[in-house]
Amino acid sequence: MNRYQETVHSPLRLTRPLLRTGAKGMGQFRPISWPEAVERIADRWRTILRLDGSESILPYSYAGTMGLVQRNAGHPFFYRLGASRLERTICSPRKMRAGRS
DSSP, X not given: OTTHHHHHTOTXXXXXXEXXXXXXXXXXEEEOOHHHHHHHHHHXXXXXXXXXXXXXXXXXXXXXXXXXXXXXXXXXXXXXXXXXXXXXXSSHHHXXXXXXX
């Protein structure tokens, strides 16, 4: 995280939701409102849940610079949803294991 400050305050960072308007991979997006973004995600998840079941949603997240509260805040939501469960981190187990060596 040597450049964390630069990333957080970068003028290029995303600050609002974007909707893809072109083909995947073409990099064409337009801004949308937060309520529209949430509704689109909710609609898509409802369809996934109805067609494929709750375990078809796999939470994947990591909060390397956040505390335990922020990192774990979504867990109850996904548990209640019935989503698939996995080790919800990318780096921590490797770091802990390496630190014991």
